[in-house]
Amino acid sequence: MTGASAGIGVALARALAQRGHGVTLVARRGERLEALAGELSSAHGIRAEWVAADLAVAAERDRVAAEIEQRGLTVEVLVNSAGFGIYAPFASSEREREIRQVRLLVEAVVDLDSRYVPGMVERGRGAVINLSSTAGFQALPGNGTYSASKSFVLYHTEALCEEVRRHGVTVVAVCPGPVATEFQEASEPAFTERIPKTLWIDAERTARDALRAVDAGKRTIVPGGPAVRAFFSPGRMSPPAVSLAVGRRLMSKELER
Numbered sequence: 001m002t003g004a005s006a007g008i009g010v011a012l013a014r015a016l017a018q019r020g021h022g023v024t025l026v027a028r029r030g031e032r033l034e035a036l037a038g039e040l041s042s043a044h045g046i047r048a049e050w051v052a053a054d055l056a057v058a059a060e061r062d063r064v065a066a067e068i069e070q071r072g073l074t075v076e077v078l079v080n081s082a083g084f085g086i087y088a089p090f091a092s093s094e095r096e097r098e099i100r101q102v103r104l105l106v107e108a109v110v111d112l113d114s115r116y117v118p119g120m121v122e123r124g125r126g127a128v129i130n131l132s133s134t135a136g137f138q139a140l141p142g143n144g145t146y147s148a149s150k151s152f153v154l155y156h157t158e159a160l161c162e163e164v165r166r167h168g169v170t171v172v173a174v175c176p177g178p179v180a181t182e183f184q185e186a187s188e189p190a191f192t193e194r195i196p197k198t199l200w201i202d203a204e205r206t207a208r209d210a211l212r213a214v215d216a217g218k219r220t221i222v223p224g225g226p227a228v229r230a231f232f233s234p235g236r237m238s239p240p241a242v243s244l245a246v247g248r249r250l251m252s253k254e255l256e257r
């Protein structure tokens with residue numbers, strides 16, 4: 001499970017451990033992973049391992065996969081939660097950072113899904129939880145690469161869900177609106193200040209709704225209930241002229257950066 005040192009990844013790790021799953025925690029900050037692994041194994045009596053790695057780097061992903069194999073672990077549930085976002089106009093954003101964002105949000109997800117889904121299909125069971133976002137419901141000026149990456153994850157996940165469902169494998173795209181995590185500190189989105197506080201949810205609710213969606217065999221979930229869905233889902237159905245105009249207004253602070 002990636003992104004397991006903070007936010008939604010930690011909440012999902014806790015929720016899976018509570019259900020008795022062994023976990024393998026992956027992110028860059030090893031000390032946090034080690035502490036969480038210790039907490040989960042003593043609280044739930046499960047196997048908890050960790051591998052510190054930068055998943056935006058292909059060779060690091062190879063190393064994670066080699067570690068998993070060497071430790072004799074089978075990936076029964078794959079969670080792709082590692083992520084950050086760039087909230088600035090593309091023309092003034094740093095090229096390397098833009099590319100790193102795509103490598104983490106898109107390339108790493110395809111890589112890990114590609115490594116572990118075939119085994120699930122072969123065994124006739126398994127689950128994949130891919131973190132997309134309501135940002136992926138439409139193109140967002142001032143957040144273009146992030147919204148496009150999350151849109152990629154959404155479509156990739158939905159198609160994969162349809163392909164592997166008949167083999168007993170569940171694949172779900174989790175599309176949260178704003179969730180109070182370290183994401184706000186790491187990625188500094190400004191538009192979220194404009195989202196009513198009632199539409200914010202916490203990481204625990206996100207994890208709970210994500211696992212419920214897996215249990216129900218859903219392909220897509222907007223965690224947080226009807227009000228959150230009502231606020232964000234129109235983006236997915238609106239014509240681009242409308243969603244871009246709304247996005248431009250919503251992201252006006254990002255566009256001034």
Ligand SMILES: NC(=O)c1ccc[n+]([C@@H]2O[C@H](COP(=O)([O-])OP(=O)(O)OC[C@H]3O[C@@H](n4cnc5c(N)ncnc54)[C@H](OP(=O)(O)O)[C@@H]3O)[C@@H](O)[C@H]2O)c1
Nearest residue numbers: 003005006007008027028029055082083133179181182183
């Ligand atoms: N929070 C929101 O409002 C929100 C809304 C919609 C979607 N999402 C998506 O949900 C996912 C989880 O976000 P969050 O809210 O939990 O954010 P978070 O609290 O900032 O956690 C992000 C996680 O990703 C890991 N990560 C970042 N860069 C990495 C890299 N290069 N290699 C490996 N791990 C890396 C971080 O660990 P290290 O720093 O230790 O590497 C951390 O564990 C993301 O994909 C995000 O885009 C979040």
